[in-house]
Amino acid sequence: MANQTNSAEVLSNQTQNKLALVQEALDSGALSSIRRMLNGLQPTAIAHLLESSPPQRRVVLWELVDKDQEGEVIQELADNVRAQLLSDMDSSDLAAMTEELEADNVADILQTLPDAVIQEVLAAMSTQNRERVESILSYEEDTAGGLMDPDVITVRPDLTLDVVLRYLRRHEELPHSTYYLVVVNRKDIFLGLLPILKVLTSDPNMTVREVMDTDVTALHFSMPDKEVAKLFEQHDWVMAPVIDDEQRVLGRITIDDVVDVIREGADHSLMSMAGLEEDADTFASVAKTAPRRAIWLGINLLTAIIASSVINLFQGTIDKVVALAVLMPIVASMGGVAGSQTLTVVIRGMALGHIGRANLSWLLSREFQIGLFNGLIWAALMAGVAGWWFNDTTIAGIIAAAMVINLIFAALAGALLPIILKAMRIDPALAGGVALTTVTDVVGFSAFLGLATYFYA
Amino acid sequence: MANQTNSAEVLSNQTQNKLALVQEALDSGALSSIRRMLNGLQPTAIAHLLESSPPQRRVVLWELVDKDQEGEVIQELADNVRAQLLSDMDSSDLAAMTEELEADNVADILQTLPDAVIQEVLAAMSTQNRERVESILSYEEDTAGGLMDPDVITVRPDLTLDVVLRYLRRHEELPHSTYYLVVVNRKDIFLGLLPILKVLTSDPNMTVREVMDTDVTALHFSMPDKEVAKLFEQHDWVMAPVIDDEQRVLGRITIDDVVDVIREGADHSLMSMAGLEEDADTFASVAKTAPRRAIWLGINLLTAIIASSVINLFQGTIDKVVALAVLMPIVASMGGVAGSQTLTVVIRGMALGHIGRANLSWLLSREFQIGLFNGLIWAALMAGVAGWWFNDTTIAGIIAAAMVINLIFAALAGALLPIILKAMRIDPALAGGVALTTVTDVVGFSAFLGLATYFYA
Structure with missing residues (x-):
């Protein structure tokens, strides 16, 4: 039932x-x-x-x-x-x-x-x-x-559909998802695909050659699985043949295997951006989990020390105006958040194959404008808050200027870093976030404390 | 060709x-x-x-x-x-x-x-x-x-396969991906699925009832698309029938539609964690992009101000020991990174349906141990760096203790916040990151500057 x-x-x-x-x-x-x-x-x-x-x-x-x-x-x-x-x-x-x-x-x-x-x-x-x-x-x-699954049913182009049907019936069970038969010549060279549905609905006296689809792509065995997944997604395939250098059929790939690749690929950016393995086991033991995370934290500690050494340059100014110490994390934090928005959009756009030389300058210009726009809005608000908080118009002007500067740098770094990293063959999803916060911390602290040193000196 | x-x-x-x-x-x-x-x-x-x-x-x-x-x-x-x-x-x-x-x-x-x-x-x-x-x-x-696609071919259970074959042949073209026929009774009530491959390989004199699959699930029309996608992924389906309250067949869902849902679902966590729309257009105009990002930056500005007001409480201490201002961002930053690792693992685990009441305490305990372990390692190193940098063993001890405290809080917050947010019907992927950095900033600054106030007072 x-x-x-x-x-x-x-x-x-x-x-x-x-x-x-x-x-x-x-x-x-x-x-x-x-x-x-x-x-x-x-x-x-x-x-x-x-x-x-x-x-x-x-x-x-x-x-x-x-x-x-x-x-x-x-x-x-x-x-x-x-x-x-x-x-x-x-x-x-x-x-x-x-x-x-x-x-x-x-x-x-x-x-x-x-x-x-x-x-x-x-x-x-x-x-x-x-x-x-x-x-x-x-x-x-x-x-x-x-x-690939080597379990593929091949047929010759000169058979009639009736013969194909009788041939299929000789199988007690067909390999799973055999929705297409693969048409090959005597040398096993790939010629086309014969949809099972066409075998069912066409005149049984027609030949395979007459009804097969030839407007199809066979995948070379060396194609990266992510390319395979992209093709399946774009073309709504359920099955594709795999061939060797001589176009001989080696096997077939079915959609159920591809779905796993799509899922893993999509997880990759999310997990890498937190320095995690893309197929991390949610319940991995402490012994397995801690070392990988420790490495990541170590890298971040290094970049945090770099940012701190920027602050260290301005000790004298902070000593004079302690309010600077209170406000400086805001400038860095806003830069980090704005930059990571750009970074995420660009990393996803790269994964989807949307971003290339042709549209990079457009993208940079848009991110610059958004950085400027959002920088101006929140800098204005923050200037008000800081002025009221410390009753000091100088500090209000300084934090506003530093925020605009940092948000513009953040936007440009968020857009350019993944492209630079990729050109250096470093995974942008893995290294992008660390590189970005290093930039936004350094620029944020330098701009804010540098301006303060100038105005309070 | x-x-x-x-x-x-x-x-x-x-x-x-x-x-x-x-x-x-x-x-x-x-x-x-x-x-x-x-x-x-x-x-x-x-x-x-x-x-x-x-x-x-x-x-x-x-x-x-x-x-x-x-x-x-x-x-x-x-x-x-x-x-x-x-x-x-x-x-x-x-x-x-x-x-x-x-x-x-x-x-x-x-x-x-x-x-x-x-x-x-x-x-x-x-x-x-x-x-x-x-x-x-x-x-x-x-x-x-x-x-769902309403274009579904249904057959009655008492037909022979031969009749089914002739019926199919009357179609010039079958609806795409018709790899299963849906078996229904006179009232259109769902009875099972008839795989096309079985129609091909079974004895034509057998009836549909004899060869149909009954160990299959029909999906109610109200099932959320993410549930549908999960079932397709788990069972390697290529097609599933959709039914109404009375089990009447309304249509079918095919794998190509589901792949889009899988892709979108996987993008959701990535994009939401940066406060972006999951299906954001990579090349959306400034006018479309800037407002949504501005809101997100505004929320972050608020939490940054909260963190700053914690620092503000300790102005006197910073005035005395300006090195504190140099080091305090390190404590906050390490907490943020460690917490976001836990947060990402938990959000993904929740999306995969791995995390529930039964295993939450195990997860919390693991994260606590990892937080403690990584806290101790990097605190020890940082104590060395700080001691050498400022030639001050007190500050070295203070930053080490603050880092251990913050990394443990970060681990627990990263694991618990998504669960609390979900119970409050707030999307953890969207709000988790902001909530987390608020916790790690506040705890980080409080612990570091609080301890410093105690020891330098």
Whole structure:
């Protein structure tokens, strides 16, 4: 019977309740009832539960998953969580677990393991499976070859659709998502795609050549996965063939693999800007999390010291007018916020492929204008606040001027830094924020305290 | 013939070169050659070019696009860019442009227009098209209903596959992505899905009931689009049926529509954390961009003033030891960076549905430990730097203690603030960063200057 839930929202709530029950049962230690509940869930739900659990609890839960579910669950897991669970399994168990999975998913799973273990698992696999998996492992992980599934049905152009239909019927089950057959010549050279829907609706006496789509792109195995994802997104593809240098068909990429790439790519900017790994495990242990974050904090400490040494130059002035110490963080902070707005827009625009030489000057000019506009507005307000606060029109004028200067610098730095960093082959999402706040702190403190030194000297 | 490029990377470079040529031609004003080149591009490439162009250039380019390409191009455009171009068109042109498009895409396009214009365009459409589009417009934009395409092929369970095949063959063309037929009873109640691949490979004398999948979920029209996207991602769906309260089939959602939702959802956190709109147009005009950013800067100015008023309390101490003014931004800055790391991890974990009551205490404890660990490391280093810099062991001890305190507060605030904000129905991605830096600034300045006041008093 069809699922009778009125709405999948309800279903999703039901699943959530089940997850909470499992958690409770784990807390109370009723292992046998947990095992029953756990294995009553779908593999995706089990994977979600594992991802939502702290590392030690994960190990316990994983022990309770039925052997015949393990493969399905492991392929749904995020890389980091998967690596944690696999590290405890021996290679024959691993080989057994991956037996029922598709070759591209097996390759995915193996790629998270050390090389020695990969070799052991491969040795424990059947010859046919080993060859298929090895062929995928030979491609770089983040390329079309690495995403590819070699399980592709090819047909010759001179067959009639009727013959194709009979050929398909000989399969008990077709590879998943076989919505297109790949048309090749005798040398396996790619010729076009034959949509299954056209096989169904066209005259059975027509030939493959007559109905196939030739206005399609085959992807070279070396294409970066992010390019692949962009093409899938732009063209609403569900499947694309992968070819080698001689245009021979190697396999196919399906939309479900591409969705993961899109998700990871979109996470990349967010996580990198905080100095985090893009596929960070939400529940990674302290030992795994602390060092990476420590490095990032260390880099920031360095830039903060640089900013402080700017302040240090103006000790004498601060000693004279202590109100400067009160107000100076405002100038730096506003520059940092304004700059990070520009930076975020530019980093996203670069990821979307919107920004190039042709429109950079336009973008710089717009950011300059926005910096000037917002600088003037908030500088005026801040001048009022500072004048009233310290009853000093000089300090009001100084902070206003420093804010306008810093917001303009912030806008230009936010737009230019990611482009400069990219040209230096440094990831703008990772380094952009640190570089930017260094600029806005240094400019902010210099402008404010420099002007103050001039006027109060 | 098949596309003979050796690699789509080459193709993509070719397209980029064409885009550069178009830009150059626009600069030199050779309009007729631009028109020719422009309309030689695929609709997705034209859309990309429009998105990569400043607003005024967009209008010129749009004028040059052939009438019969307009519909295809407009449906590929980001919402904001689309809205800009449509605002200049009259309703009969709009109606003509959307004639060839699918009803769900037309509804998408119309939703960016003012209500009065929508009514005019609908009135100018053919009756059949109007009814289809109106039925979609009646659903909320960000729900399953709003994503849905009413164009769905349904079959009864008691038909044989042979009859189904003949029925399909009567269609000259099937709706795009018809990889599943939807099985319904006489009252249109949803019963299951019939994969096209099974129709092809099963015995033609079997009935639909015998081969259909019943272990599938139909989505209620009111389900939020983000839930829909999560289900598609988890289950690797390419199509899902949409139902009403009585389980009657209303339409279907296909993966290409869902990919856009995934992309937007992933952009949401990134953009919101800088106070930007998630679907911001990279090349929006100053007039459109400046006000939203100004509001954000205003909010930040307020929090910066709060932090400054904390410093103001300790003017006397700073007057005595001016080195405090030099060092205090370091304490605040390290807290801000450490807190934003935690904040980013938690916001992403919440978006992925990883974080709930069951694991919150574990997460808090981990963040506390990381805060303590990183606090101790960098506090020790900073104490050394400060001691050497100002030749003062008291100030070294004070900055070390303040840093440890602030990093622990930062970790806890980074983990708790998003959860508190969400409970208050405030978007954590939008408000989290401001709330966090307010905490880390106030705690950082208070701890550092408070301790200094105690020791130097």
